[in-house]
Amino acid sequence: MKWITREHVKVDRVACPWLIRKFVDRDAEFVFAPADKVMDEAKRLNAVPYDVKDVELGHHGKECSFEAILKKYDLAGDAALVLLGKIVNGADTDNTLYHQPEGPGLEAIAEGFRLLGFTDDHAVNAAEWIVYDALYAYCRKMVGEGKPDGNFAT
Numbered sequence: 001m002k003w004i005t006r007e008h009v010k011v012d013r014v015a016c017p018w019l020i021r022k023f024v025d026r027d028a029e030f031v032f033a034p035a036d037k038v039m040d041e042a043k044r045l046n047a048v049p050y051d052v053k054d055v056e057l058g059h060h061g062k063e064c065s066f067e068a069i070l071k072k073y074d075l076a077g078d079a080a081l082v083l084l085g086k087i088v089n090g091a092d093t094d095n096t097l098y099h100q101p102e103g104p105g106l107e108a109i110a111e112g113f114r115l116l117g118f119t120d121d122h123a124v125n126a127a128e129w130i131v132y133d134a135l136y137a138y139c140r141k142m143v144g145e146g147k148p149d150g151n152f153a154t
Helices: 012-024 035-045 065-072 079-092 103-114 121-144
Strands: 002-006 029-033
Touching: 002 012, 002 035, 012 029, 012 065, 012 079, 012 121, 029 035, 029 121, 065 079, 079 103, 079 121, 103 121
Parallel strands: 002 029
Antiparallel strands: none
16 A cells, blocks of 8 residues: 655654555555645555545644654554654644653654665654664553653653
8 A cells, every 4th residue: 555745754754654564555555746746646556545634544633644654554552652652742733732751852862863864764764663663662562561651751
């Protein structure tokens, strides 16, 4: 299946493809398009749009697109993915929904990846997914230790 979002990825548009490929669609193909062309390209390519305005798999209220995917694909039963969603939300939004302390660190890491000079959004995703693998491992550990809100939560 093809999935499409806006180009020049950061945080949610890296986290969502990671989530999709790992837990929803192992054969997913990702397309990154200019913001004003995403919906036309989605129709033309028969692709699922995510992290764009007014789509099912986008921001709703203060929740981010990662969280919309968790809900749509019944992944919210994995407490580690839910915690990861809170961290992604904290990095991708104003962090007022959960006040997730790990969020600003993820935002800084994501900004750093944007500054490394990767040639396209596929390269950024390929490089940065290891961060989400590590964060998911962290989240699994926290949940296993009875800290479903993370290590830094009060």
